[in-house]
Amino acid sequence: MKKLTLALFAGLILVFACQRTPSDRKIDLTVPWRFHSGDDPAWTGATFDDSKWELINPTDIWEHQGYKNLDGFAWYRMRVVIPHILIDDAYIKDSIQFKLGKIDDYDQVFLNGELIGENGKNILPKIQPRPDFFKGPSQWDTERRYTLAANDPRVHWDQENIIAVRAYDRGGAGGMFSKPFEISMVDLPDHIKFDFGQSGFKFVGDTLISRQFAVYNISQKEEFKGTLTIHANRCDNGSLLFKQETVLNMPPGIRTVFTVNIIKDLAVPATVYFSYREKSSGKEVKERLEMPYILTPKPGKTPRINGALVFGIRPWSPLLYKIAATGEPPLTYSAEGLPEGLHLHADDGLITGMLSKKGEYTVKLKVTNSVGTAGRNLTIKCGDLISLTPPLGWNSWNVWGLTVSDKKVRQAGDAFVSSGLISHGWTYINIDDGWEDTHDKNGNIIPNFKFPNMKEMCNYIHSLGLKVGIYSSPGPRTCGGYEGSYSFEEKDAQHYADWGIDYLKYDWCSYGGIAPNPNDHQLKFPYREMRRYIRKVNRDIHYSLCQYGMGDVWKWGNEVDGNSWRTTGDIEDSWESLSGIGFSQDKCSPFSAPGRWNDPDMLVVGWVGWGPKLHYTRLTPNEQYTHMSLWSLLAAPLLIGCDLTQLDDFTLNLLTNDEVLAINQDPSGKQARQAWKTDECQIWIRDLEDGSKAIGLFNLTEYPLPVNVKLNDLGLKGKWMMRDVWPQKDLGLVETHFEMNVLPHGVRLLVLRKP
């Protein structure tokens, strides 16, 4: 591997066109801090000698730095001179801020021995909080920003200051992480904000992209006068696509909405740069926004059959299989070799029925329209295993959170059909937490008022050719505080089957109260228990374990008959979360197999928000290409977590690339391995059923990166035909090496086939 060269030619134009902008004067705190586990009020002190403490990097959790099993209290300390030049240089000179990344879970922060901020419960009762500190909403994923008046006596200007952070971790990941870690004055960039969250990109015709955004002055007392400049450049050659300058006066609290309309070739990546320059200080606030670019070719008029090549069913379970196909309607469907007990509906491509005997059947599918015919084999395996390819579907959590309802679930089903997602193999419509009410006196689970008739709703979703999922916990309460299945497992499983449920996500949550420090047996027990009952019902229910990877679940998920298991905590729509999860999945790779999937959590594309308020995903288009490509290489369940009634062209395009989905659905069930890794780039490679290789070249940096790949270093010998998967284009023969540009946080997804 050592020989693989990852060259970075800082192509000036490219760097100019796509790099992030520098920020204002600040003191960088991403230096090693002193660290000690345990808890002692003496550690707040300015005079305390911490020189014997270990060093730690504040931007990463302590589990990654040698403290694998540490939960509870630990302290971080650091010494820093705060120079007066910060005030001299600032346009607004009132307040100083301490940005301390994020802290998992709670923290109290001391400056020179005195409390200046706290997030979470007041966890050190001996210390009386002063009324003047920032108190956060007690969340591990909240950015810590503690602000003091510039003349506060706790700040020692031009002298050494001691910052001490007392962190408390309730379990799982712990301590300081993320970025930024810095000290700066609260200045123009803290008051003038660009807000892109209220609108997504709109595509008008074939060349116009439009996006609304707002600039607002969040200060309640400062007024700013200046100029707003917007320009857009292509990422490939840097050429200017658009420029506009507007004089903009911003009284306190004012928010102004603008629309940018940019004409460009939809397939060309481009970046829009925003800047607000304050007139009297000359200070500037900058933002950038990557524009979506469309890579997936539009489906043609001729029929094409998509979706899985293999389908698993158990004897005596009702089967519902929709032949996924694109092409100009009307399409008619036929299936030769269907085993006895199964029927095809020729006008909508639904196969239904039941099989009584185990066996493997090859069915010749055919889809015809006025333009032509497509044919493909489907293997139906009637046996013990289901979900022979990763489930493709939608789940309510990342969009609606606990505000999910019957109406929203039906709308998602309708959107699968109207948007055409169903024609690319998307199947499951899954209700997450928030549907439950209580168990009645006979132990029957009663849905809450938002789900007036679960069975009717399931029938409706099935009538669309789709399947339905539900959610529960082995504990008495779900993570959202709703009714769990504890001690009602058997009855719940029967209800799910009676309603017509096809997928169960079973989430540990309050089971932690029953088994607080679970050993191996206790980790498996509740999953075995529910598994017994869902195996008893005459229905194939995909069994999805959700316990955030505890006890390396990927090593034993199959033993409790899980069909998939979450390998991580919850995903968010940030690069940090996406890359942190996605690129840490190599350890799970050997355990992926047909019917046994590692689940790195759901997709965060489109309009998300964990309900009821939604925002457009904060992932850039490149990051979203990375998300879909990596999750496909990882053979991960793909569960769309967005509002499908607001599906924009870019998101739909991202979700309907049949060649990308074919990698995800490859019957081999093998997961990609990390084949190469530097700080800048990673290469993942997945063996496909037919002997070809799916390869992802990922750029982890914020600049375009030419990646030079030597086939030898990937263990590949001889000549290969290379295909660029997103645009579905052949790139010709490669033999010893090739080089490719990869956009910031982006990917090139390739398939190499033997000629």
Ligand code: GAL
């Ligand atoms: C979390 C789980 C999420 C979601 C949520 C519901 O534990 O990881 O995916 O299901 O519970 O409360």
